[in-house]
Amino acid sequence: MIQELASKIRSGYRLDRSEALDLYLHAPTPLLGELADAVRARKHPGRVVTYIIDRNVNYTNVCVARCNFCAFYRPVGSSEGYVLGFEEIFRKIDETIALGGGQLLLQGGHNPDLPIEWYEDLFRAVKQKYPTFKLHALSPPEVIHLSRMSRLEVPAVLDRLIAAGLDSVPGGGAEILVDRVRKLLNCYNKATADEWLDVMRHAHRAGLRTTATMMYGTVETVEERLEHLFRLRDVQDEVGGFTAFITWSYQPDHTELGGSEATGIEYLRTLAVARLVLDNFDNLQASWVTQGGKVGQLSLAFGANDMGSVMIEENVVRAAGAAYCMDEIEIVRNIENAGFIAKRRNMHYEVLGDPIFRERAVPRMLELAVARADGDTSRPPEINRYAARSAAEKKARLSEH
Numbered sequence: 313m314i315q316e317l318a319s320k321i322r323s324g325y326r327l328d329r330s331e332a333l334d335l336y337l338h339a340p341t342p343l344l345g346e347l348a349d350a351v352r353a354r355k356h357p358g359r360v361v362t363y364i365i366d367r368n369v370n371y372t373n374v375c376v377a378r379c380n381f382c383a384f385y386r387p388v389g390s391s392e393g394y395v396l397g398f399e400e401i402f403r404k405i406d407e408t409i410a411l412g413g414g415q416l417l418l419q420g421g422h423n424p425d426l427p428i429e430w431y432e433d434l435f436r437a438v439k440q441k442y443p444t445f446k447l448h449a450l451s452p453p454e455v456i457h458l459s460r461m462s463r464l465e466v467p468a469v470l471d472r473l474i475a476a477g478l479d480s481v482p483g484g485g486a487e488i489l490v491d492r493v494r495k496l497l498n499c500y501n502k503a504t505a506d507e508w509l510d511v512m513r514h515a516h517r518a519g520l521r522t523t524a525t526m527m528y529g530t531v532e533t534v535e536e537r538l539e540h541l542f543r544l545r546d547v548q549d550e551v552g553g554f555t556a557f558i559t560w561s562y563q564p565d566h567t568e569l570g571g572s573e574a575t576g577i578e579y580l581r582t583l584a585v586a587r588l589v590l591d592n593f594d595n596l597q598a599s600w601v602t603q604g605g606k607v608g609q610l611s612l613a614f615g616a617n618d619m620g621s622v623m624i625e626e627n628v629v630r631a632a633g634a635a636y637c638m639d640e641i642e643i644v645r646n647i648e649n650a651g652f653i654a655k656r657r658n659m660h661y662e663v664l665g666d667p668i669f670r671e672r673a674v675p676r677m678l679e680l681a682v683a684r685a686d687g688d689t690s691r692p693p694e695i696n697r698y699a700a701r702s703a704a705e706k707k708a709r710l711s712e713h
């Protein structure tokens with residue numbers, strides 16, 4: 313049965329749910345790798361593996377959603393809560409540009425004290441100062457949060473953000489797109505599976521490209537992981553705006569949910585099955601930031617054609633215990649050592665060129681930056697221009713007037 317399925321896949325056959333389940337549960341790992349690698353090679357002949365130089369910036373860690381798998385957020389009023397100032401964000405952009413980057417991946421908590429105008433002003437300010445710099449920003453649950461706070465429909469929120477400078481939408485906050493799982497993870501209220509997918513539909517229809525993600529290894533069954541993949545495949549058939557899929561394993565340290573992390577083999581099997589199911593996705597990223605460089609490199613033999621981002625900064629996964637770092641030199645070394653050709657890309661997966669460090673000297677980056685230095689509790693000056701909703705923040709803003 314598995315061998316029969318394997319030969320069907322080799323001739324480009326589209327898997328159904330029960331076949332995918334059979335493969336996921338029973339196919340030998342090397343066979344899954346071989347099949348996924350063949351799909352990668354068919355979609356990306358020429359052995360090019362891409363990566364992007366951009367920076368993950370988390371503009372705030374204050375969040376009312378309280379997902380139980382998240383070690384990053386702080387509740388409203390916490391002394392460890394922060395909001396980055398516009399000037400701090402500009403400094404991060406300057407550093408990104410110095411390393412050859414052209415984009416921020418901007419995501420944050422659901423902060424009730426940042427109205428939509430704050431985002432619009434930030435995006436406009438970035439575009440005014442850096443006209444060609446890209447903003448890959450606000451995952452679907454953040455868009456839903458803004459829609460609820462501003463009482464605007466999701467398409468209207470997207471239109472306003474696009475007018476202010478939003479370029480594309482990251483696929484975060486998907487976890488597993490099955491509501492039974494979302495209720496157990498306490499992320500059903502921030503976005504149901506349908507709501508998450510609907511934001512992506514609207515974004516694609518508004519002309520934006522987005523990514524899609526899956527965080528596995530919490531409370532879901534294997535069938536529910538596959539349900540997630542098939543739901544993404546259906547939406548991609550319908551609207552077609554996903555550029556890439558990224559999966560990673562749940563990182564349990566310092567979370568309320570606890571538990572243990574899935575193994576490297578489970579990661580590679582999940583990646584390979586995703587490559588086989590998502591036949592309408594062009595690109596699959598390796599998640600070296602959760603799996604480390606070595607498994608990241610192996611991903612290239614299990615269906616991934618992209619090494620993701622240099623990142624420069626990371627706060628979310630680090631809070632849950634993973635702190636891998638690879639700068640451009642290290643990413644390229646891993647790609648080339650695996651027998652591929654490394655190329656820089658943008659968010660649309662258009663190749664921009666060869667590694668920048670071969671063109672000019674760039675500073676080495678031996679550890680990922682953080683949102684702010686430890687102990688920095690400064691409040692951004694512009695924050696007082698915006699109306700707060702929480703009692704704690706109203707008081708703080710009033711006392712600064």
Ligand code: SF4
Pocket residue numbers: 375376377378379382383384385420421422453499502
């Ligand atoms: S995962 Fe995102 S939405 Fe959930 S608690 Fe963490 S910051 Fe908030």
